[in-house]
Each structure stands twice: as C-alpha cells, then as structure tokens.
Amino acid sequence: MDQSTIVSIASETIPPKGEWKIDQAHTNLSFVARYLMVTKVRGRFADFEGTLHIGETPEQSSVEVSIDAASIQTDNETRDEHLRSPDFLAVERFPKLTFKSTKVEQTGDTSLRVTGDLTIRDVTRPVVLDAEFEGTTKGMRGDTRVGFSATTEIDREDWDVMWNMALETGGVVVGKRVRIELDVQAILQTGATA
16 A cells, blocks of 8 residues: 555545455454343444545545345344334334435534434434544554444434333333444555555
8 A cells, every 4th residue: 555645634644545345254243232221231233334435535425235134133033033023123014224414514623523413213313423533553464444433312213212111110121312322443445446
C-alpha cells in the first residue's frame, strides 16, 4: 500500500479511500435487551453482508449492511424461534434488516457519528451510531483490514416490534429499549482506489 495515500485522524491512520467488504468471520453484530426487568439477554446476528465506502474524508464515507433476520441467535433455541416469529421479527414476511448511512461526521480524534436509516419489518427509521475507529492493519494473508466499533440504543416499538406481557410483580417481560453493539472488521477490496 502506498503510504502517501493514507491520511490521519490525530495520530491514528485511517483507511485509504476505496471499498471495504465487512468480514463476517471477524465482525460481531450484537444486541442487549432487558428480560423480566432484572436481567439482560444478549444476542447476535450470524449471517450478514456489508460494505464500507471510504472517501477522502470521513464526511465523504458511507456504510451499507444487510442482515439475515432468521440468523438471530441468543443461545436458546426456544427464545430464538420466538424472536423469528410474527411477535418479533416475522422473518418469513421480512427476511432482511438493513442499515444505510445518510451522514458521517468526525466528532473527535478517532470518534465518529454515523447517521442512517435502519429498516426492520419494512419500517425505516433514522438512528445515530456513536462509532470509534479502531485502526488499520495487515491480515494473516497480507490483505489490508480496518476495524470500527459502534453503539446505539433503539426503542423496538418504533419498528412495530410490539410483543410483550405484563408481570404480576409489575413491569413487562421484555424491555422496549434495545442496545446495539457492533464490532466491525472490513477488508480492502482488490481494485479499490488508493
């Protein structure tokens, strides 16, 4: 890679412009929701694809992700089947969740704010991700890789995911708020502009 094409955020090196494919094997798209008001259930999606389009500056960059809704996993098959049902993701009717950024802003030396449209059950709403650039490195086979982490919190009812049950002790079975936690690794594609 031509080092003269790399720019920096503070002392950190950011990727050269080009197209980066999200590496599913080294990326984690996870979520956390409150259960019975006293504990948290963690889950993730196992099947997805996405692309980072890196521009000359962070503001000229974008990201697109498509997620297989049926690949949801919480390490409990009964719960996973319920999450796939019409009560939650309704995966037979709505097989994909998608995110497409609409704006990227640099907010600190290595921090970014990524605004975009999140679609669940064919309902599209804007969300804002607080992202962190984690660095650029070489992979085991000599490919160029980049890492980002990001978090946000959504109200699932904004996407018509309404199922719940009241508890005798007060409160509900499943919290409305869902925290999304992303750890993304992407690989620079052959022929990308450096």
